[in-house]
Amino acid sequence: MKFHIQSDLCDGIVILDPAVLEEMDERFLDAFNIYLDPDGTSELIYDFPEEEWRTVYERETAPVREFLEQGKMWIKLLGETDEEYEIIESEDAAMDPLTIRSGKADVVMASELLQCLYYPDLEMERLAELTPDPGNYRIGNPKDGVIVYKKVG
Numbered sequence: 001m002k003f004h005i006q007s008d009l010c011d012g013i014v015i016l017d018p019a020v021l022e023e024m025d026e027r028f029l030d031a032f033n034i035y036l037d038p039d040g041t042s043e044l045i046y047d048f049p050e051e052e053w054r055t056v057y058e059r060e061t062a063p064v065r066e067f068l069e070q071g072k073m074w075i076k077l078l079g080e081t082d083e084e085y086e087i088i089e090s091e092d093a094a095m096d097p098l099t100i101r102s103g104k105a106d107v108v109m110a111s112e113l114l115q116c117l118y119y120p121d122l123e124m125e126r127l128a129e130l131t132p133d134p135g136n137y138r139i140g141n142p143k144d145g146v147i148v149y150k151k152v153g
Helices: 020-022 026-035 043-047 053-060 062-067 110-118
Strands: 002-007 011-016 073-077 080-088 096-099 105-109 128-130 134-142 145-153
Touching: 002 011, 002 105, 020 080, 020 105, 026 062, 026 110, 053 062, 062 073, 062 080, 062 096, 105 110
Parallel strands: 080 145
Antiparallel strands: 002 080, 011 073, 011 105, 096 134, 105 128, 134 145
């Protein structure tokens, strides 16, 4: 499946089972905003005066990193970009866990996900919709423009 990405700074490609959206509370949303800015280039730095951004980042993004480690979502952080991406099933060594319970996986921009979580009445614009069998997957981005996944176990 191919799709085109246009991104400004502090965004990313997210793949997740829509069933996990209900687990994203306000604490998660605040942490996710910070997670999208690993270099401290946004106005969020002003919320933490007199603190080093790396310290803030490590502390405040813990809920997101835990979510990722549990395989509830996958993200590839992006800077400014305008390019094609493709998602393919492959035996290549994919790195990160992703669990699909519902048999659906949405591919969305991180900024779109945040906007729709803050404003639930909005309809989320998806880059792609996948229908993998429920189960555990490994997913990664071994080369630019191609995201690979494989079912494990």
